[in-house]
Amino acid sequence: MDLVAVERGQLIRQEALRLGFDDVGFAPAEEIGEEAGHFKRWLGRGYHAGMDYMARNVAKRTDPRKLVEGAKSVVVVLQNYMPPRNEKLESGLKLAKYAYGRDYHKVMKKRLKKLMSFIQSDVDTAAEGRFFVDSAPVLERSLAIRAGLGWRGKNTSLIHPRLGSFVFIGEIILNIELPTGKPVKDACGGCSRCIDACPTNALMSPYQLDANRCISYLTIENKGDIPESFKGRFDGWFFGCDICQDVCPRNWKARPHKDPDFSLRTEFRDMTREEWMTMDENIFDDIFKGSPIRRAGFSGIKRNLKFVTEDQSQPPC
Template sequence: MSGAAARPDRSRLRAFLDAAARAAGFDVLRVTRPDAAPQAAARLAEFVRQGRHGTMDWIPETMERRASPSRLWSEVRSVVMLGMNYGPEHDPLAVLQHRSRAAISVYAQNRDYHDVMKGRLKIAAGQFAARTGADVKVFVDTAPVMEKPLAAAAGLGWQGKHTNLVSRDFGSWLFLGSIFTTAELDPDEPEQDHCGSCRACLDICPTDAFPAPYQLDARRCISYLTIEHKGPIPRAFREKIGNRIYGCDDCLAACPWNKFARTASEAKLAARDDRRAPPLADLLDLDDAGFRATFSGSPIKRIGRDRFIRNVLIAAGNSGDASLGRRCADLVCDPSPLVRGAAIWAAARLVHPNELRRLHAAHGADRETADEWRAALGIIEQHEDVTA
């Protein structure tokens, strides 16, 4: 985008930008320099060197462009970081006590925030470009931008021990977006780290995904396992996932700074009741068309029906709800091997051992799920030996 108006002085420029951002629906805005987070590139490189990115191949593939905003766009002179509050009105961890219902991360309980934010970024950036004549580019987190380090450098908050941004005004509940511009804007001061000795976000993690404070091993993170990971969920993590079928809010919700957070004021960012904690039974019945219709406009739609049903089956297997056993057993012959494998694991935990053996007799010749069958039958044999 570009504009042709004369450039006002920097203070008026900033005041105009702040007003445009508020009018577009953003809750906070700060400015930083493109080179304000020099340590971010080295930290990312070490993250990749240790393999902690898992199967997210797009991270090493875009490392060069992620290293600095100037690598992404050489003409950028200022980086405007914007935040949109999505604070929940309910306790996002309460659903974990209702094991026959699905726990969906707060950010995914309504319309895809990428769509919401990008449209609004374009509005604010377009007005700024028209007013100043500066060129602008807008980014949400699908682009190779190190948003959290830049947001911390700009003063929106600080990166907490869970590696997410923490704000004194909004806790851990901020969506981030950025406007890169050729305009010279005065930068804001970075925020100090206010975590102190607190370990709440680290200690609550079900899978010990934090090797140390301020470090994340994505391969152990439930959000990674249920969203980014395309293969079978490793058996070591299945029970720990509980009923979380898309993402995990534990480390965010545990942050004490959330006591200052506000409930999101906009209906577009508020949780829809039917996506807050839907029954697992309803989700297990979804075919591809039903999945697409149910999650139209939701970020959940991006992982596809098979990965989604894989997640729901893991939750069903953890539910202890025998009434779900029949649905899990039916999915043992699903067209997707990913779904079949998860269905075997879930059925082994919910149906009678004799029923599992019957299912194996009918479907056990499937080479793609042979390991799942061996593990499932081994578990029931061990259980019968113990109880004999």
């Protein structure tokens, strides 16, 4: 191993942790072979549903060097967002934990920008690159796996041995050599809790998620009506869904985050179901400023709230 690369990695890791990231690893900037095949088969089956953007720039998604000319390494950071066990909405409605607080894109990009500046000033003045947080055609989980930060769970989420799966992923693609992470063994074993718990059968088989049936897709990315065939299955989830992660034993022992940026907003926690249902667009714009919930839009949230309210009055099929 190149000692210079090792020293660079140590400096970057120390600074990343100081900035508030919960773990960091390094992957080579090269074509992602086996994962690329898995991704292309997923697309071929139409499991990406209406997310047409996933089928674009496939070459860039599977090779970081096509995003950053001269790229040699990828710094991959993880940010824990696991909330305290008792943190939930008083209304009984359910919101994906990643949307409890501030928009993670903004929080993490700010930290990655600082990390990039540190690399260029204190690690290698010749360093050049780009940083991303779910904002470019990058197979983030695949890079995290290659960086030794966990394995792909049967629910398709990245599972970190210590942090579990409630983690945000960010990366910096660089033109300098860094040490390569060691693979983490898949520890799902014979467990199938995530597959068994999915109320819409979106997990077709281990490691195979059909977004057409996924509550997260249907309540966020989906721009049309939610199919009537899913009535009685949402159990109050109106933006995203954490069921397959909540039942994962790896998350039962994970420690909650200590970052106020990701804590449940007081407005979200205290709103009554009636207030959720009757809010107008002005209230929506005010309450959800700086929140990832804005991705679904006002009409999308109203659609979801109407669906889950009717949904909870009907028995599951």
